[in-house]
Amino acid sequence: MTTRYRVARLGAQGDGIADTERGPVFISFTLPGEMVTAAVNKDRGELIAVTEPASNRVEPPCRHFGTCGGCQLQHLAMADYLAWKRDKVVQALKSQALKPAVGQIVPCAPHSRRRVTFALRKVEGGMLLGYNRHLSHEIVDIAECPISVPPIVEALDSLRALARLSCFTSKAFRMTVTATASGLDVALLDSGVLDDAARKAIADFAMAANLARVSVDGEIIVEPKKPQVSMGPAVVNIPPGGFLQAVASAEEAMGQLVLDHLGKAKRVADLFAGSGAFTFRLAQRAEVHAVEGEAAALAALDRAFRFTPSLKRVSTEKRDLFERPLTTKELDRFDAVVFDPPRAGAEFQCRQLAKSGVSKVAAVSCNPLTLARDLATLVAGGYTVTSVTPIDQFLWSSHVEAVALLEKPRKRR
Numbered sequence: 001m002t003t004r005y006r007v008a009r010l011g012a013q014g015d016g017i018a019d020t021e022r023g024p025v026f027i028s029f030t031l032p033g034e035m036v037t038a039a040v041n042k043d044r045g046e047l048i049a050v051t052e053p054a055s056n057r058v059e060p061p062c063r064h065f066g067t068c069g070g071c072q073l074q075h076l077a078m079a080d081y082l083a084w085k086r087d088k089v090v091q092a093l094k095s096q097a098l099k100p101a102v103g104q105i106v107p108c109a110p111h112s113r114r115r116v117t118f119a120l121r122k123v124e125g126g127m128l129l130g131y132n133r134h135l136s137h138e139i140v141d142i143a144e145c146p147i148s149v150p151p152i153v154e155a156l157d158s159l160r161a162l163a164r165l166s167c168f169t170s171k172a173f174r175m176t177v178t179a180t181a182s183g184l185d186v187a188l189l190d191s192g193v194l195d196d197a198a199r200k201a202i203a204d205f206a207m208a209a210n211l212a213r214v215s216v217d218g219e220i221i222v223e224p225k226k227p228q229v230s231m232g233p234a235v236v237n238i239p240p241g242g243f244l245q246a247v248a249s250a251e252e253a254m255g256q257l258v259l260d261h262l263g264k265a266k267r268v269a270d271l272f273a274g275s276g277a278f279t280f281r282l283a284q285r286a287e288v289h290a291v292e293g294e295a296a297a298l299a300a301l302d303r304a305f306r307f308t309p310s311l312k313r314v315s316t317e318k319r320d321l322f323e324r325p326l327t328t329k330e331l332d333r334f335d336a337v338v339f340d341p342p343r344a345g346a347e348f349q350c351r352q353l354a355k356s357g358v359s360k361v362a363a364v365s366c367n368p369l370t371l372a373r374d375l376a377t378l379v380a381g382g383y384t385v386t387s388v389t390p391i392d393q394f395l396w397s398s399h400v401e402a403v404a405l406l407e408k409p410r411k412r413r
């Protein structure tokens with residue numbers, strides 16, 4: 001059914017929402033105040049035309065906008081887009097009755113994403129490489145990507161050719177590409193079981209295309225150069241598939257906020273440490289204990305520590321912090337803690353931290369809802385949230401990161 005709708009607001013996933021007698025209708029790629037026509041099925045409307053555009057509608061920079069599901073908000077003027085993201089953080093905090101000072105959002109430049117994950121599928125006569133169509137498993141084959149760094153965009157045809165050599169499945173699979181100082185690091189997932197001829201073909205291709213590494217389901221197939229990424233003063237040989245902040249400037253902004261807040265501490269725990277994005281920045285001034293669940297990430301961190309001069313002591317511990325968070329007693333050995341969990345947050349860890357005497361805490365998060373829940377736990381334990389800074393790392397998407405800084409008076413020991 002095609003109907004005219006007035007869009008009232010933007011939803012949490014970046015869709016325009018029209019309020020109707022039958023409830024809200026979600027219409028992607030529309031903006032508040034716009035009059036649109038849409039073909040509606042249940043609560044979803046497919047945009048047909050914008051008949052009255054909003055004054056803050058702008059020309060999307062990418063030719064794939066509207067079909068590719070990678071970006072939802074290229075059509076919104078930058079200032080309003082950033083204000084909307086900042087408000088997502090404010091509203092999440094409010095839902096937990098928290099009203100701390102929320103700073104201006106740190107913006108993210110186009111062409112700055114150093115890590116992207118593409119969806120791929122073999123089709124007759126070729127290979128689709130791109131992103132899933134919005135709300136669909138269909139793959140939109142891309143010719144450009146204005147969020148990614150130039151070395152990734154320039155390699156799109158080369159990556160398709162590599163995928164053809166690596167593909168032993170009729171199903172969709174994934175390819176994470178990271179632009180490192182030593183070249184592109186390509187990690188394939190679910191592309192099928194390679195035979196010896198394919199391994200050789202991939203190795204030859206990687207050498208000719210000057211790739212740093214190709215791995216399949218975590219196994220290194222060829223590694224002409226160790227993929228290296230700077231994390232503060234250290235250069236880290238990142239493991240295949242390990243976590244990496246997607247935009248270097250976002251990592252730098254988060255690192256600086258954490259460092260400024262915890263900078264005077266002598267002993268710091270870095271929880272969910274990955275390969276050391278915060279550890280190395282902090283270790284310029286403090287002893288750091290890095291705790292992380294992935295052994296390969298910790299091994300990379302430990303190796304980089306040994307090759308970086310002038311750092312204070314860095315120790316590592318492999319530990320599942322969901323199952324076995326650091327206890328209050330263990331935490332009390334530190335002056336400061338930074339934690340940066342996955343989207344699920346750090347619920348159990350925060351229950352322990354709330355009871356501790358740790359005076360300075362930095363909470364880094366990619367999910368405002370779990371961040372707000374975890375901050376509420378810490379506030380109930382006597383912490384004050386002194387500031388929250390939203391960070392845009394996933395340009396034109398609905399995702400937003402945040403760094404919250406907390407403190408409480410030092411407990412007598």
Ligand SMILES: C[S@@+](CC[C@H](N)C(=O)[O-])C[C@H]1O[C@@H](n2cnc3c(N)ncnc32)[C@H](O)[C@@H]1O
Pocket residue numbers: 243244245272273274275276277278291292293294297319320321322323340341342
């Ligand atoms: C958002 S990343 C942050 C990594 C690092 N702080 C950085 O900025 O690069 C979250 C990290 O938590 C780790 N992780 C996920 N679940 C975990 C768990 N249950 N216990 C310990 N670490 C976990 C992941 O391997 C990942 O390195």
